[in-house]
Structure formats: C-alpha cells, structure tokens
Amino acid sequence: MNIHPIKAFSDNYIWIIEEGTEAVVVDPGEAGRVIDYLEEKQLHLNSILLTHNHDDHIGGVQEISAKYPGIAIYGPKETEHIADHIVHEGNSFNLLDQNFQVLKTGGHTHGHISFLTEGALFCGDALFSAGCGRVFTKDYRAQYSALQKFKRLNDEIQVYAAHEYTQTNLRFAHSVQPDNTVISEALTEVNDLRAKGHPTLPTTIGREKKINLFLQAEKLEDFKALRNARDEF
Template sequence: MDINLVKAFSDNYIWIIEEGTEAVVVDPGEAEQVMDYLAEKQLQLNSILLTHNHDDHIGGVQQISAKYPDASIYGPKETEDIADHIVVDGDSFSLLGQNFQVLKTGGHTEGHISFLMDNVLFCGDALFSAGCGRVFTKDYQAQYDALQKFKQLDDEVQVYAAHEYTQTNLRFAHSMQPSNTAISEALNQVNEMRAKGKPTLPTTIGKEKKINLFLQAEKMEDFKELRDARDKF
C-alpha cells in the first residue's frame, strides 16, 4: 500500500492510495493531473473518496468519472449530486483490501466527513497540520467536536490533510505562543522543508497534539477565540 500526492491549484493535495495496479483518489479538485498520474503509473481507478462539497475538492470528479465510469464515488450527503455511495458517521466499507471508517467532522461544511483507514486519516479541510479549516457554517461547536474526535485517535495515526497550510499555521501559532519550543522547532523545520519544495504532510496525531493550538483548546469558547484570531492573521 502506497499513498502519493498530486498537487492541484496553489496548495491542494490530492491523495492517491495505491495497491498493486489499482488506486483510490481522495478529493480530486482537478482532473488532468490525476488522470495523467494514473496513466503514467498504469493504475486503474477503483474509487473516489470525497470529504465535502467544495469545488476545490470535487471539481475534477465528473471528468475523471467520464474516463473511469466503473469507479465508485463515496461521499457525504452534500455530495449526492456526484457520489453514488452516500456514507455517514459510523459507516465502514472495504476498498483495495483496506477497511475505511467514516467520521463526521462537520464545521467547515455541515456534512464534512473524514475517512480513517487503519492508522491513516484523510481529513479534507477538517484538520491541518498546526491548524484546522475555516468554520464557514459558523457552527463552531461542530468543528470543536470534530477536533475532539481527532484527539481520541492513536498518536501514530498519520494525517493526510488536503492543503499545504502548515507554514502559515505555525507562524500563527508562534505569534500566539512565542515561547513554545515545540512550535518554534516545528516552524524552523517546516521553513527548511518548504524552502526545498518538500511537502509537510503527512503529519501525525501525536505531533499535532504538541503543535496544534486548535487541538489543545480545552473549551469550545477557547477554540472559537483562536479561530477568530487565525481568520484575521
């Protein structure tokens, strides 16, 4: 089992789960790069996983589906116009010999979900390294609840978020806690990685517990205060 990335737009990561000659694609906001990758690697598309309905996560689905009509599409109810398998919190299904568990992780959108594959988490825009998604729904309780779900996962769980926001998130975290050595060290490391054009993902739940202020918020009100400050950063 391999997991590789395809870059899209300015900072999106489309994740490709590979097993043998088959692949599962997560949140394909653009199509051409995905289809080029599959062709280059001689992979057959098995399925598409969607975390939510924002265009930078679903914009490539129709074009990809036209080329791979047998590929199943799994997503939350808010993607029902394009998904043929609507999944909800607590559902599980198997792809490529792996079990996928569905977690409701709303807040960024009302129906946002994440997929947990053994010790691998595909969390869309619900969780980023050192951050989380904007709460477009204004339902801060839902986003806070999603973060509590993530905190309950094993520290070893690898986090495959959908955007390369780590550097900006850590700059914000450092501005809030300049004496926090874990955050300072992580920022220095990320600055070096980004200078070399390297992705900062995946991260891990264990690492995020140390550097992600949103995960550390003890109350919803604390989380909202942080989120408001990040939105203005």
C-alpha cells in the first residue's frame, strides 16, 4: 500500500491510498489536483473517505464523484448530504485488501471520525503532529477522549493528518516547555524539512507521544488549558 499526499489550499493534505491500479482518496477538499494525479498515474478510483463535514475536506467530492460515477463515499452522519455509506464508531469495512476501522474522534466537529488500518491512521483534524484540531464544538471532553484513543494505538502506526501545522505546533510546544530537548530537536528537524519544502507527515503515534503536549495532558482540565493557550498563540 502506497500513500501519497496531494497539497491543497494553503496547508491541507489530501491523501491518496494506492494498491496496484486502485486508489482511495481521503478528505478531498478540492478536485482538480486529485483528478490530475489519478489520470497521470492511471489509477482507478475505488472510493472516498471523509472524516468530517468542513468544506476544506469535502469541497471536491461532487466534482470527483461526477468524474468517477458509482464510487463509494464513506463518512460520518454529518456528511450524509454527500456520502452514501454512513459509518459509526466500531464499524469496519474492506478496501484495497485492507481492513478500515472507524473511530469516533469528535470535538473538532461533533461527528468527526478517523479511519484506522493495520499500519495507518487517517485522522483528519482530530490529531496533528505536535497538536490537535481546534475544538469548535466546545466539547473538550470529546476531543480529550479522542486523544486518549490515539494514545492507546501502537507506536508504529503512521499518522496521516490533514494539515501541515507541525512547525507552528512545535513552536508553541517549545514556548511551553523551552527546556524540553526532545521538542527542541524536533523543531530544528521540522524547520529544516519546511525550509526544503518537504512535508512533515506522516508522523507516528510513538513520535507523537514524545512531542505532542496534547497527547501528554493527564487531565481534561490540563488539556483544555493547553488548547486555549494554543488558540491564542
């Protein structure tokens, strides 16, 4: 299984999961670059996975599905206006010879979900490298619960988040813990990657346990204070 990033807008990643000549697209906020890539690589689009209903994650679905009629579109209930396979916590299904499990990871939106395979997590805006999504719902408990789910995953799981926020997240983490050498070294590494125009994703669950202050928060109150500080950073 090969996973390729398509850059979209200022900092989004649309992930293309490939197996042979088959492909699955995750959170296509725009269509043009996705269609161009599929045509260039001569890939057959199998289905689309949606983590939540924000426009920068679903904006390209109609154009893509018009180009590739009959494809399956999996998403949470909040995407029922555009998805034809509504999935919930605990559901699983097979695509490209891979089993995909559905995790409820609300907080950023009420119905946000993530998709977990044996070796990869597609977490939309629920988890970023060194950070997590804004809690637009104000349901901090739901977002904290999502982070605890991620924390229990195997360290080797590759994390495919939907935004390139790592550099800013690590700058924030460094401002909170300036003497944390692991975070300082990670920031130096990420600064170098971004200076060269390289993505900082995927990360891994194991790496995030070391550099992600939100995952490290031991109490809901600690997480909420940290999230509010990050919002103001």
